[in-house]
Amino acid sequence: MIWSVLYTKPRNEKKVFERLSKQGIESYCPCQKILKQWSDRKKWVEEPIFKSYIFIKSPATESEKVAILQTPGVVRFLYWLGKPAQVKQIEIEAIQNFLGEYELVDTVSFESGSKLNIKEGALKGAKGIVLYQTKNEVVLRIEKLGMSLVARLSKLNVERLNS
Numbered sequence: 224m225i226w227s228v229l230y231t232k233p234r235n236e237k238k239v240f241e242r243l244s245k246q247g248i249e250s251y252c253p254c255q256k257i258l259k260q261w262s263d264r265k266k267w268v269e270e271p272i273f274k275s276y277i278f279i280k281s282p283a284t285e286s287e288k289v290a291i292l293q294t295p296g297v298v299r300f301l302y303w304l305g306k307p308a309q310v311k312q313i314e315i316e317a318i319q320n321f322l323g324e325y326e327l328v329d330t331v332s333f334e335s336g337s338k339l340n341i342k343e344g345a346l347k348g349a350k351g352i353v354l355y356q357t358k359n360e361v362v363l364r365i366e367k368l369g370m371s372l373v374a375r376l377s378k379l380n381v382e383r384l385n386s
Contacts, residue, residue, distance in 0.1 A: 226251070226278045226310040228301035235296035236271040242294050248287075249280040253318055272322070276301065278310060320345035343380040350384065 229250075231239045240252035254269040271277075275298075282288045291297060301308040324345040336353040 224312040225281045226312070226315055227281045228308040228310060229277050229279055229291070230298045230301050231275050231277060232296050232298055233275055236273075236275065236277050237269070239294060239296040240277055242296065243277075243279060243291065246290065246294070248282075248291065251278040251315060253278075253322055255322065272318075278315060281309065317346055317349055338384040339381045340384050341381055353381075 229239065236252050237254070240250050243250045253272040255272055256267050257270050259266055259268050279291065282291060288300075292299070339351060339353050341347055341349050341351070
């Protein structure tokens, strides 16, 4: 199964997800629980991992695309190198597994780096690009998204690949 990426208005990810779900369109909005502090209280809230992005099962027809684009909060489909961005089912599952394994996840813009293979954990066997590596932190690029997931991984769980 191939997924497309939708760009949404800021802070509309969960609303767009709900609207598309009501239309019967399979979609995915990866979220995490974060403790927010206001001046008078603290509250746990679910925040999207990828700001202004959600994933949808790729539309089969032009009329489906039009219906999706007419959904309030949707700005456009995301394009990568002049073509609609596509995400494989295995990459969606890797994000789901990643979020199941790590409590706090953040996103950053990516840069090119060395290739690595993950030896342990939810992403075991996955290959990716290292943005940077410190004593306790590895930043990995998820292909075709233009975004990265940040997690604290032991250096023992990754190995560099020879290009």
